[in-house]
Amino acid sequence: MMRRRPLVVANWKMNKLPSESAAYIDKIEKPVDQFPDVIPVLAGQDVLLPGMLHAARGTNISIGAENMYWKDQGAFTGETSPAALADLGIRYVILGHSERRNYFHETNEMVNRKAHAALQHNLIPIVAIDEAIIPRNENDRSHWVVNQVIETFEGMSAQTAKTMILAYEPTDSIGSGQAMTPEIAQFALRRIRLTLADMYNWDVAQAVRIMYGGSVKPDNAYELMIQDDIDGVLVGNAALDPDQFIALCQIA
């Protein structure tokens, strides 16, 4: 079985203040250094990013944005461009988080445009694939997920596709304290990998890193991360606490 380097990604969402981020990074920087196989990523609000990059300089912690627009520049008041993120030194960008889809009406087509734009600037997209609450039966849910994967990768070559990262996040599990069972999460991630194999080939399907997200904490992370297709975790609440982030990196 192919071993993909695991990621632990903290999604701080609209939490933490600029004055708080450096202390968090100071606290985790040495402990996470002990786990060189793991890629630790902290994603924060745009206004935190310069300070986070500054604090993480010289460490193995990567910094990510939580969103961006797909245009490089122009009259789009309030948006952030991929060019600006790349210029700042950002490495990852979360795209299509379910909160973006549900509260800000992002569609698969918009996420696809953003993914192309990010890749053009050597930003690595972490595309969140959600499982909507609306479709109720298993067939509808499966179709919903497969369709998101297909539309996310629209117009992407096999070579480019391999650099993508996906995060499967069942909406019911986000922020609810109820993670999906490891077996069901594995089943869902396998379905995503098989979709990639259908769209491209097995080589691409094996290269794409797919994370699980939804109420991950140190208590349940091990059982999730030992599943064959789970290459890491995208974590909201638990990752607000630096000690829990360190524990998750150790488990990964």
Ligand code: PEP
């Ligand atoms: C998330 O929002 O991406 C997430 C997984 O949140 P939580 O860990 O709080 O469920």
